[in-house]
Amino acid sequence: MSRTSSRDFANISARDMDEERLVTYPTDAFLSREYLEAEKKLLWPKVWQVVERETDLPNPGDWLTYNVADESIIVLRKQDGSLKAFHNVCPHRGRQLISTPDGVHSVRGSGRKKFVCGFHGWIYDEEGKNLRVLDPQDWQNKLTPEQTCLSEVRVDTWGGFIYINMDRDSVSLKEYLGRAGEILGHYDLDKMRYKWRQWAVYPCNWKTALEAFLEPYHVEGTHTQLLRYQDFYAYSKQYGMHGVSGFDTRDPEYQMKESGGVVRAGKGGDPRVSTYELVRENYETINFAGSTETLVKAASRLADELPAGTSPQEVVAHWLASAKKDDAARGVVWPEIPPEIMKESGLAWSLFPNQNILHGVTFALCYRVRPWGDDPDKCLFEAYALERYPDGDEPETEWVQAEPTAEKWGRVLAQDFGNMEFVQKGMKSSGFRGPLPNPHQEQKVINLHRNLAHFMGGRGAPKRLERG
Numbered sequence: 175m176s177r178t179s180s181r182d183f184a185n186i187s188a189r190d191m192d193e194e195r196l197v198t199y200p201t202d203a204f205l206s207r208e209y210l211e212a213e214k215k216l217l218w219p220k221v222w223q224v225v226e227r228e229t230d231l232p233n234p235g236d237w238l239t240y241n242v243a244d245e246s247i248i249v250l251r252k253q254d255g256s257l258k259a260f261h262n263v264c265p266h267r268g269r270q271l272i273s274t275p276d277g278v279h280s281v282r283g284s285g286r287k288k289f290v291c292g293f294h295g296w297i298y299d300e301e302g303k304n305l306r307v308l309d310p311q312d313w314q315n316k317l318t319p320e321q322t323c324l325s326e327v328r329v330d331t332w333g334g335f336i337y338i339n340m341d342r343d344s345v346s347l348k349e350y351l352g353r354a355g356e357i358l359g360h361y362d363l364d365k366m367r368y369k370w371r372q373w374a375v376y377p378c379n380w381k382t383a384l385e386a387f388l389e390p391y392h393v394e395g396t397h398t399q400l401l402r403y404q405d406f407y408a409y410s411k412q413y414g415m416h417g418v419s420g421f422d423t424r425d426p427e428y429q430m431k432e433s434g435g436v437v438r439a440g441k442g443g444d445p446r447v448s449t450y451e452l453v454r455e456n457y458e459t460i461n462f463a464g465s466t467e468t469l470v471k472a473a474s475r476l477a478d479e480l481p482a483g484t485s486p487q488e489v490v491a492h493w494l495a496s497a498k499k500d501d502a503a504r505g506v507v508w509p510e511i512p513p514e515i516m517k518e519s520g521l522a523w524s525l526f527p528n529q530n531i532l533h534g535v536t537f538a539l540c541y542r543v544r545p546w547g548d549d550p551d552k553c554l555f556e557a558y559a560l561e562r563y564p565d566g567d568e569p570e571t572e573w574v575q576a577e578p579t580a581e582k583w584g585r586v587l588a589q590d591f592g593n594m595e596f597v598q599k600g601m602k603s604s605g606f607r608g609p610l611p612n613p614h615q616e617q618k619v620i621n622l623h624r625n626l627a628h629f630m631g632g633r634g635a636p637k638r639l640e641r642g
């Protein structure tokens with residue numbers, strides 16, 4: 175983000191968002207090749223974006239590439255343990271230092287103290303400084319270190335994630351994440367480890383895919399099997415660049431102060447039973463993410479441990495206390511999260527532009543989406559589960575390319591995949607008058623477009639549908 179004030183946001187303000195005004199926005203951002211080209215200049219080189227987990231570069235000399243649109247960045251763990259990032263390009267004639275063929279997720283390696291360009295053999299140290307130009311006398315020895323060094327990229331970490339920003343004038347990562355970063359900071363995401371990580375090339379725009387995971391408003395129409403266990407009415411709220419959603423309820427009896435998130439009571443006459451059914455269903459059909467085995471097992475005992483007639487609030491309090499105890503016994507310590515933070519933290523966050531985090535105290539289900547090639551109808555979709563493990567007990571994982579099927583991703587994600595492609599197609603209809611996002615439940619979607627417009631010179635800005 176450049177150093178600009180909120181006044182620069184196009185057309186609608188944070189206040190309009192909070193007042194839940196009716197808006198629409200053009201479909202250009204999803205469909206237009208020209209918009210995709212503009213993103214390459216105006217968006218990706220200007221924003222903090224998540225690259226990987228810090229645990230992916232555990233040792234000095236470990237490196238990887240992060241590729242987005244036409245950009246490729248090398249992130250390196252230096253010998254002193256700190257991180258450094260460069261544009262993946264040799265300043266001589268522009269060869270990529272690390273070849274990233276089309277179709278690869280990323281390229282990784284270890285044991286690097288320097289980079290040697292494969293074209294004419296120029297060499298760079300871990301600071302990006304040029305160590306060797308072949309035949310410098312041919313330039314009359316006039317090449318300067320500034321001309322022959324690698325182009326540096328800003329790199330920082332938060333929550334165990336590595337972020338980069340190509341814009342040297344950008345605000346710090348801390349300032350960029352703002353209140354969203356502070357709230358999620360209580361969840362000690364840095365202590366979580368990968369449970370699984372998968373990617374797919376999917377036939378829709380990156381925003382179409384991202385938006386499929388920004389709101390639970392679609393549960394009623396898409397994940398109908400879940401309605402047996404709970405209602406999915408949710409609020410959605412802008413946090414400047416970012417946004418949060420959380421379960422809301424039309425029924426005050428089910429109002430939770432313990433959590434507005436995915437860890438909550440089931441509905442119906444006996445919350446001891448329905449809470450277990452809800453968490454088990456979530457766990458098993460979201461590819462063993464969105465909860466943990468500890469939470470499922472603790473929920474399975476609720477009917478034995480609590481008397482009939484226990485209130486939903488007491489059921490959840492008991493469930494969480496016993497899961498916390500079970501985890502402590504195996505060396506998994508829950509962070510202490512103040513109740514007001516728990517409440518504000520809701521169900522899931524969107525961090526601009528393309529990172530989603532559905533968090534729990536001991537797990538997180540995350541998504542990231544990037545453009546794929548120069549085709550606005552394609553994206554690189556990634557989802558991964560994080561969990562808190564006893565020290566040394568975390569599984570070994572790597573990025574696995576997986577067809578977007580229920581078998582590979584679980585029933586719930588397959589249902590989401592079942593929409594995305596057809597949203598992309600549907601938006602091209604000459605009969606589509608433009609999106610009508612729900613101002614209360616889909617505000618994160620509107621906020622995405624508000625923030626995109628800010629970077630895209632006002633293009634694609636949401637506009638009010640009503641006067642006054």
Ligand code: FES
Nearest residue numbers: 264266267291294
């Ligand atoms: S392009 Fe790298 S040394 Fe020539």
Ligand SMILES: [Fe+2]
Nearest residue numbers: 386396586590
């Ligand atoms: Fe969904």
